[in-house]
Amino acid sequence: MRKYCGTPRETIPFTVMDFFVDIYAKLFFKKRRRNTDILSPKRILIASLGHLGDALTVTYMFPLIKKRYPEVKIDLLAPKWCEAVNLHNPYLGRTIYINHYQTNRRKISRWEKIKDHFRTFREALPLLKQESYDYYIDIRYSDAVAHFVLPFIKVGKAYGFARRGLGGLLDKEFDVPVNEFHHFDMYFMLLHEIGIKGTLADVEPYFPVSPGTTIEKIKQKITLPKGSYLMVFPESGGEHKQLSPAFWASVLTEILEKTGYYILLCGQTGVSKQIWDLINIPTFNRVIDTSGKINIHEIALLSQKATFALTLDSFPEHLCCIFCKTISVYKGTGYPFFPLANFPVYLIHNHQPSVGLPFGRDNVTLLYKEEVETSETKELIVNRINEIIIHE
CATH class of the missing domain: 3.40.50.2000 (Glycogen Phosphorylase B;)
Structure with a gap:
């Protein structure tokens, strides 16, 4: 049956x-x-x-x-x-x-x-x-x-x-x-x-970037960072998988305060604007809002030059981990969608059924937390970022 x-x-x-x-x-x-x-x-x-x-x-x-x-x-x-x-x-x-x-x-x-x-x-x-x-x-x-x-x-x-x-x-x-x-x-x-x-x-992940995609063309759409940068993707196709703008703002604020990195804020909806409005520190000018301005192939090209990407369970996560180190937060999803990556992924999730399951990719570090939208998660993200920076 x-x-x-x-x-x-x-x-x-x-x-x-x-x-x-x-x-x-x-x-x-x-x-x-x-x-x-x-x-x-x-x-x-x-x-x-x-x-x-x-x-x-x-x-x-x-x-x-x-x-x-x-x-x-x-x-x-x-x-x-x-x-x-x-x-x-x-x-x-x-x-x-x-x-x-x-x-x-x-x-x-x-x-x-x-x-x-x-x-x-x-x-x-x-x-x-x-x-x-x-x-x-x-x-x-x-x-x-x-x-x-x-x-x-x-x-x-x-x-x-x-x-x-x-x-x-x-x-x-x-x-x-x-x-x-x-x-x-x-x-x-x-x-x-x-x-x-x-x-x-x-499995060998890949994504063919359009030959017509160039940094010069991207410069016509957004202001490129003057130094090292990370890419942040605060949106996911399913709203239930998203974290609050307040949480994202607190994470980005701490990154701006503790590092000299630029942040490319990427998305397609008004979430980035909500996050932007909540960042109120002198270094906020290191945040570059690219939402709705660059396409998939331009994101792929920029990710090749990024120090790392910060994402949810979403298409950008699967795309970015082909080209750069990635930090991901999974809210309500788990093992079925764990990323197939070329570069190391640090993944925090709250999907209890996924705990302890063997995952056949040795470049993905998994960490289970009952709640992911917490100050502890923020601290884990920032600490991981510092580790990445030290080894750059």
Whole structure:
């Protein structure tokens, strides 16, 4: 029996829908003609209709796939808001866009999101129909699965999760473990079906910065610091994961008072302005507000020159730890999203189920605190910063 993800208001419709989907799949869809080349696949479709963090970490799969199948073409099914992450990826053939209404964070009505979903779906179908795919792999296990495209395209074998319905269309449908798991372990579970094995230690994070991104162009948007700097990202896609502006202001005030570092305050909303207004010391002019002024590729370039980044559980954390040392504070989240980093990460979290779990990356230092928005956490952050500065 399938285990759906969601409230009864969501899961009951899934059960009813899947009753009919399973009948259709059994009588028609699974009897389709297939031209799968299992030993040497020619083209694979990866679906990831989530947010920026998913868009980044799913790209870490691509080198693993190409290492096993050097000649394979990889197409990606993704939402338009993730375009900047995928635009310059050297492993991708085509990126086809569908804006799933469940992961659309635009400030529009649900009805407008649904219309946008179907509009982008109609635009994507002709592109999807142009190719014959040996494999379809959907990495989403919580919401926004893309299995609804399967009846309309030519595909050999399809793998994914059935927790949000339409599992009957998959050749093998997966569920998530009962215990805590890392999201990339779920990717490996799917990759295993196409002959690719690995562990978290095998993952090599990367992000191709646009060739047109330069420091000179960034200078036209913001005032660059005159000395060493750190980057601060006080926002997260989920508001429940954010810390208060007052806490951030107290942390930044202490950093300004105890170090000579400049601070690049990064974000997309008014949170940075709230923090800025709370910093009332003579050295506040070392805070440079970049919110809404620089793009993802410019953030990546600046992080390469930063001493370190201070973040939450968010896309900027996963991006910055590719290029620099990172200090992260996780509020309400834990092991499933621990970062895959190239540089050392010092991570403070309050996720009790994650305590004691082995994490297969030796450059991430984990520290559990029952409460994270405290003076003790602030002291831990500042002490860690001092350690980083000493070793610079």
